[in-house]
Amino acid sequence: MGRAPCCDKANVKKGPWSPEEDTKLKDFIHKFGTGGNWIALPQKAGLRRCGKSCRLRWLNYLRPNIKHGEFSEEEDRIICTLYASIGSRWSIIAGQLHGRTDNDIKNYWNTKLKKKLIMGSIMQPKPFSPTFQTQYSQPLYKDYNSINHPQPTKSLNAIDSMLDPQNYLYNNILPILSTPSDQYSYNNYDIPVEENMLMFGNTTSSSYGKLDHVIIKQEENQEFMLHYNNEDPLFSAFLDEKETANDDDNKTRESRGMMYY
DNA sequence: AAGAGAAGCAACCGCATGTAT
DNA sequence: TATACATGCGGTTGCTTCTCT
Incomplete structure (x- = not known):
């Protein structure tokens, strides 16, 4: 028996994030923070995403002061x-x-x-x-x-x-x-x-x-x-x-x- | 101009670790 | 101490874009 899935795979969207999803996630975190629970966050934020996916999106692209582009x-x-x-x-x-x-x-x-x-x-x-x-x-x-x-x-x-x-x-x-x-x-x-x-x-x-x-x-x-x-x-x-x-x-x-x- | 292959990169997966009970 | 679950991490995948022929 394998590990229990972290979310309902069948009802979760995968692949690239849309601007609308980004906005929803950003707005939610700005208003309420992550609440210390990424698993529960997507449902509260109205996102059909896995909590891990939300966390990754936030940490890698949406949180403030992220630097992209050429490395010095x-x-x-x-x-x-x-x-x-x-x-x-x-x-x-x-x-x-x-x-x-x-x-x-x-x-x-x-x-x-x-x-x-x-x-x-x-x-x-x-x-x-x-x-x-x-x-x-x-x-x-x-x-x-x-x-x-x-x-x-x-x-x-x-x-x-x-x-x-x-x-x-x-x-x-x-x-x-x-x-x-x-x-x-x-x-x-x-x-x-x-x-x-x-x-x-x-x-x-x-x-x-x-x-x-x-x-x-x-x-x-x-x-x-x-x-x-x-x-x-x-x-x-x-x-x-x-x-x-x-x-x-x-x-x-x-x-x-x-x-x- | 078009197709093939290479390169770039966002996102996913599964395991390890941390934490609460 | 044991267990369950959430989080964090590194490896990998696969889609998109770029470059070459």
């Missing part, structure tokens, strides 16, 4: 930094961008920013603004231990993540590479390999050829290489020190605690 470079950098640190916690990220909604940021990331990142067009080695550093220098999560993002148990913050190649790999590179590269039309851009640099704070990674591997470079003497196998549908990759990336020596890699997926 600063917003790009904030999103990328937070994504590198905490992953796809869109509501948290939205909380740091005044007027932006989680849905907007999620869509923006999935359709544009991810591609911009892979092409290195936004990751300029510019310092963050003082405001930004002040705002985000405190740990964002104390309980970050997602099974999909095995992390040290210590608290993370955005700056730590940039300085740590392993965090960078887990949170920034792998989410991108886990999508087949042909979905980026990667090779269609016809940009010289040397220009295809990803810059991220103090960490530089560069991709070569068909994303077979990515070099993550933190300091002159600390260079790591991510090997990415395009042929493997299950996505196999491991992080290695560049100098020891010897295909004939997997045992050495394992003995050094290399990570496989």
